[in-house]
Amino acid sequence: MANRITLEVTRYNPAHDEKPRPDTYEVPLRKEWVVLDALNYIKDHLDGSLSFRWSCRMGVCGSCGMMVNGVPKLTCATFLSDYAPGPVRVEPMSHFPVLRDLVVDTSDFLVKLAKSKPWIIRKVEKPLDEEYFQTPEQMDAYKQFSMCINCMLCYAACPVYGLDSLFSGPAAIALAQRYNLDSRDQGASDRLDILSHHEGIWGCTFVGECTQVCPKNVDPAAAIQQYKLTATMEWLKALVLPRGAE
Amino acid sequence: MHKRSNEPFLWMLFSAGGVVSAMLMPIHVLLFGLAFPLGWVDAPSYEHLLALVRHPLTRVYLFILCSLALFHWAHRFRFTLYDGLQIKHLNELINTFCYGGAILGTAVAAYLLWRIP
Amino acid sequence: MNNPTEYLPRSYHTRVSTYWWLARWAYVKFILREASSVFVAWIVVVTLLQIRALTRGPADYAELQNSLRSPLLLTLNAVSLAFVIFHAVTWFNLAPKAMVIRLRGKRLSSLAIAAPNYVAWVVISAAIAWILLRG
Numbered sequence: 001m002a003n004r005i006t007l008e009v010t011r012y013n014p015a016h017d018e019k020p021r022p023d024t025y026e027v028p029l030r031k032e033w034v035v036l037d038a039l040n041y042i043k044d045h046l047d048g049s050l051s052f053r054w055s056c057r058m059g060v061c062g063s064c065g066m067m068v069n070g071v072p073k074l075t076c077a078t079f080l081s082d083y084a085p086g087p088v089r090v091e092p093m094s095h096f097p098v099l100r101d102l103v104v105d106t107s108d109f110l111v112k113l114a115k116s117k118p119w120i121i122r123k124v125e126k127p128l129d130e131e132y133f134q135t136p137e138q139m140d141a142y143k144q145f146s147m148c149i150n151c152m153l154c155y156a157a158c159p160v161y162g163l164d165s166l167f168s169g170p171a172a173i174a175l176a177q178r179y180n181l182d183s184r185d186q187g188a189s190d191r192l193d194i195l196s197h198h199e200g201i202w203g204c205t206f207v208g209e210c211t212q213v214c215p216k217n218v219d220p221a222a223a224i225q226q227y228k229l230t231a232t233m234e235w236l237k238a239l240v241l242p243r244g245a246e
Numbered sequence: 247m248h249k250r251s252n253e254p255f256l257w258m259l260f261s262a263g264g265v266v267s268a269m270l271m272p273i274h275v276l277l278f279g280l281a282f283p284l285g286w287v288d289a290p291s292y293e294h295l296l297a298l299v300r301h302p303l304t305r306v307y308l309f310i311l312c313s314l315a316l317f318h319w320a321h322r323f324r325f326t327l328y329d330g331l332q333i334k335h336l337n338e339l340i341n342t343f344c345y346g347g348a349i350l351g352t353a354v355a356a357y358l359l360w361r362i363p
Numbered sequence: 364m365n366n367p368t369e370y371l372p373r374s375y376h377t378r379v380s381t382y383w384w385l386a387r388w389a390y391v392k393f394i395l396r397e398a399s400s401v402f403v404a405w406i407v408v409v410t411l412l413q414i415r416a417l418t419r420g421p422a423d424y425a426e427l428q429n430s431l432r433s434p435l436l437l438t439l440n441a442v443s444l445a446f447v448i449f450h451a452v453t454w455f456n457l458a459p460k461a462m463v464i465r466l467r468g469k470r471l472s473s474l475a476i477a478a479p480n481y482v483a484w485v486v487i488s489a490a491i492a493w494i495l496l497r498g
Contacts, residue, residue, distance in 0.1 A: 012375055014375065020375055070386065071387075097376050098374055098376075099374050137465075140470070159329060159379075159384070159390065160329060162379045163328070163329050163334070163379055163383075164328070164329075196251050196254070202257065205329065205397070207389075208457070209389055209393075212389065221460060225460050225461035226461055226462075228257060228461065229461050229462070231254055232254040234254075235252075235254035235255070267403045267447065267451075268454040268455065269451070269483065269488075270487065270491070271403060271406055271450075272448050272484075272488065273488035273492060274491070275447055276444055278410075278413065278431070279406075279409070279436075279437075279440030279444060280437070280441060280444060283432040283436075283437060283440075284432075288496075289428070290496065292417070292421045292424050295495075296417055298494070298495075308410065311410070315403050315404070315406070315407050319400040319401065319403050319404035319407075323397075323401065323404075325397070326394070326397045326398070330384060331381070351404075351411075355411055358414045358418065359414065361418055363418065
């Protein structure tokens with residue numbers, strides 16, 4: 001294995017640049033290094049102005065999402081040696097406005113996430129000294145969708161999100177479903193009102209790339225299809241019983 | 247509070263059409279499109295087919311097959327035009343073409359199946 | 364970020380290319396799957412033409428059969444066959460994702476839901492072939 005590898009990293013300074021362009025850097029190729037290590041090497045030794053987000057460096061915080069050779073990845077979980085001999089193209093996550101270098105504006109996602117009301121909604125509050133009981137089966141119903149770390153790789157992979165600004169996106173819908181399926185939650189109809197709105201979930205055409213790139217095996221595509229089915233059942237119920245049972 | 251969309255209805259038609267075309271179309275195309283014209287098996291006679299198609303059950307079967315398959319196409323093609331060609335701003339035109347086409351095809355199917363002697 | 368200021372200029376919005384679907388094989392497969400719907404519609408047209416020909420009489424039907432033997436239509440229908448099979452396979456493989464069925468507490472796997480669909484596909488196809496060929 002060679003001991004150097006070339007990275008082509010997107011640079012963009014909104015004060016000076018008209019549009020993003022790649023800069024080339026040569027970094028050591030260490031067997032145990034991930035792409036994030038290479039970026040930190042660049043920042044420490046080659047170009048201190050390079051800007052990028054990262055935090056836990058162990059795949060749980062969701063900060064370091066970027067495009068590596070055109071595929072959305074967590075750079076802390078992507079081994080550099082897998083791309084030998086290189087060059088490796090590192091770009092900011094697709095479908096988000098670029099603020100600076102590899103840093104994107106995530107506010108659209110945060111707005112859409114909030115619309116999913118990703119918290120336990122109760123119609124009837126329990127007194128504070130009364131616990132909720134949940135069996136393993138009940139937890140199993142939503143557990144997979146609760147693993148989401150909000151890394152937004154699914155948004156970078158989803159062509160519909162890239163094309164349709166009104167689409168809620170994979171993670172927001174998967175998280176809505178996570179709470180809908182939680183036995184402690186009573187807010188399913190609240191969420192349905194927001195999400196069944198035209199582009200909320202119906203823009204999804206089940207491309208399935210969101211599930212492919214998810215680093216936590218959340219399977220947002222499945223969550224969305226299940227949600228479509230739920231929304232359809234609710235629509236039918238509303239049709240048959242207009243003042244229907246809540 | 248947002249008005250709930252009526253997309254579920256269209257999605258139901260798309261799904262039903264998807265199931266129907268998945269289950270039934272392959273054998274239809276294999277036989278009528280390849281096996282009979284190429285003589286892999288003896289094609290059924292005119293009389294046999296006419297007798298089959300006269301039966302009310304066959305007519306219902308064919309109507310369901312044609313109509314649902316067309317609505318499946320309409321929904322899928324609509325989204326392909328939105329995302330593939332990025333012409334979503336023409337959505338009213340697209341919707342009219344797709345669902346209108348499916349409705350027209352359904353009407354033609356109903357008419358043809360009704361008019362079998 | 365809607366309000367650029369002197370110290371925080373506007374962010375860069377990359378326009379999605381018209382050829383986004385060519386960038387990755389996964390996207391190409393997706394578009395092919397969606398394109399299968401066009402061939403599904405074509406087969407409906409062929410079926411309607413056959414019904415019309417049957418109604419008009421043996422001569423018309425024979426003429427339609429002849430057209431179906433032309434190289435153009437044979438090729439088109441062969442391609443259609445490939446596409447409708449591709450549609451069927453992708454449909455049966457993906458449809459289970461929408462259905463969460465629990466048996467004795469454990470969730471049924473995708474295979475457990477897809478398999479009966481494949482079996483039904485074979486059985487139904489055999490039944491249709493039998494009905495058509497026995498006359």
